[in-house]
Amino acid sequence: MNKLHIVLLFFFGILASCNDNSSQKDQALQPDPISEASKTLPKKPSFEQSQEFKDYWYAGKAEITSYKLEQARYGEIREGSAVLVFVTEDFLPKQQVKADRYDKANTPVLKLNATKNFVTGIYPYSIMQSTFYPVSNNKHALKVSCSVQEWCGHVYTQLNNRDQFNIASHSYFESDADENFILNKTILENELWTQLRLDPKSLPIGDFEVIPSMEFIRLKHVKLKAYKAQAVLTKNSYTLNYPDLERTLVLNFNAQFPYEILSWEETFNDGYGDNSKALTTTATKLETITSAYWNKKAIADEKLRETLQLNQ
Numbered sequence: 001m002n003k004l005h006i007v008l009l010f011f012f013g014i015l016a017s018c019n020d021n022s023s024q025k026d027q028a029l030q031p032d033p034i035s036e037a038s039k040t041l042p043k044k045p046s047f048e049q050s051q052e053f054k055d056y057w058y059a060g061k062a063e064i065t066s067y068k069l070e071q072a073r074y075g076e077i078r079e080g081s082a083v084l085v086f087v088t089e090d091f092l093p094k095q096q097v098k099a100d101r102y103d104k105a106n107t108p109v110l111k112l113n114a115t116k117n118f119v120t121g122i123y124p125y126s127i128m129q130s131t132f133y134p135v136s137n138n139k140h141a142l143k144v145s146c147s148v149q150e151w152c153g154h155v156y157t158q159l160n161n162r163d164q165f166n167i168a169s170h171s172y173f174e175s176d177a178d179e180n181f182i183l184n185k186t187i188l189e190n191e192l193w194t195q196l197r198l199d200p201k202s203l204p205i206g207d208f209e210v211i212p213s214m215e216f217i218r219l220k221h222v223k224l225k226a227y228k229a230q231a232v233l234t235k236n237s238y239t240l241n242y243p244d245l246e247r248t249l250v251l252n253f254n255a256q257f258p259y260e261i262l263s264w265e266e267t268f269n270d271g272y273g274d275n276s277k278a279l280t281t282t283a284t285k286l287e288t289i290t291s292a293y294w295n296k297k298a299i300a301d302e303k304l305r306e307t308l309q310l311n312q
Contacts, residue, residue: 049135056258057110057135062087062293065260066286066308071118072279073125073219075271080118080125081310082283084261085293086197087111091132096143096160108135109142110194116215123151127215133194137202141191146214157214157224161185165211167224176221186226189213189240189249196238196251197259203238205231212242213249220268246278260288 067082090099090106099106109132116127125148132143145158153172160166165183169176187210195203209226217224222245232239236255241248247268254260266281286309296304305311 052257057088059290060292061290063258063260063288063290064293064308065288066310067263067283068286069116069118070282071116071125072266072268072270072281073118073120075275075277075279077279077281078118078120080116082117083113083115083308083310084193085111085113085115086194088135089132091142093142096132107142109133110135110197112190112194112197114193120150125150129190129213129215131188131190131194133191133198135198137195137198140185141188141194144188144190144214146218148215148218155218157218159188159214169224171218173221176218183211183225186211189216192238192240193251193261196253196261200233200238200253200255200259203231203233205233210240210242212245212247216247216266216268261285 063084063086065084067084069080069082071078071080087110089109089111090102091097091109092099093105093107098111112129112131112133114129114131116125118125127146127148129146130144131141133141140161141159142161143159145156147156148154155169155171155173155176157167157169160168165185167179167181167183169179171177187204187208189210189212192203207228207230210229211224211226212222214224216222227242227244230241230243236253238251238253239248240250245268247266250265251261252263252265254262263282263284267278269276270279271277287307289304289307291304293304302311
């Protein structure tokens with residue numbers, strides 16, 4: 001072997017080594033896939049914002065939809081109302097709060113504030129869940145929180161997406177007392193509602209693990225962790241079944257953009273002891289408006305609640 005051959009071999013060896021390192025770095029920079037809980041789930045294509053998407057979601061307004069609610073609680077069905085508020089916002093990835101002003105370092109999110117109001121006997125329930133989901137649709141929700149208020153007291157849970165899922169939980173119940181713990185990242189039921197609004201075809205299907213909605217965790221006093229689930233997607237519905245929890249959630253939606261949620265059903269064993277039985281919570285769409293509601297503070301603006309049929 002002459003000197004030229006030696007030099008060429010040395011050069012190509014260095015080049016191959018550099019290419020290997022570059023590949024490793026590229027892999028390290030890839031975002032966590034939403035379906036990381038199951039390697040069998042198909043990878044989603046990169047989400048592309050169409051002009052139609054931009055015109056609808058970046059118009060400086062929120063989408064507000066009211067629903068007639070029939071809520072299972074304590075072994076009976078209670079009438080009430082539910083509201084889904086979807087709006088795009090700038091999110092601070094480090095502080096994990098809504099940004100006060102635009103910055104290119106912010107993360108655009110589609111936020112969902114989901115509320116429920118119903119009465120059990122003499123006392124009322126008020127529930128709110130907030131989900132901050134990246135518009136890029138290639139990562140888990142950056143933050144999820146849930147609060148439940150009723151006359152016995154109130155509880156609050158918050159999940160922050162950092163190196164792992166950081167959970168802070170507060171409650172007046174002894175069995176649910178203040179906790180701080182960490183969970184491995186997996187699919188969140190709360191994020192599926194916002195993922196659906198971006199692209200229903202991106203929803204995970206098949207068998208995988210899911211952390212149930214924080215509302216369900218709180219109302220049923222079950223452990224906050226991932227549970228085995230099975231999901232089926234059709235043209236206009238998404239069904240999520242939890243065998244171990246004996247619970248099924250069905251989201252019915254418009255198959256055309258902007259994929260509004262028309263109704264949902266949640267079946268589970270409700271009540272305690274001898275009064276426990278399978279009941280189904282249902283929510284059926286009443287009205288949808290788009291509004292910069294944060295500027296609608298005058299008494300005259302209360303007519304918008306009449307439009308949403310929330311004053312009945």
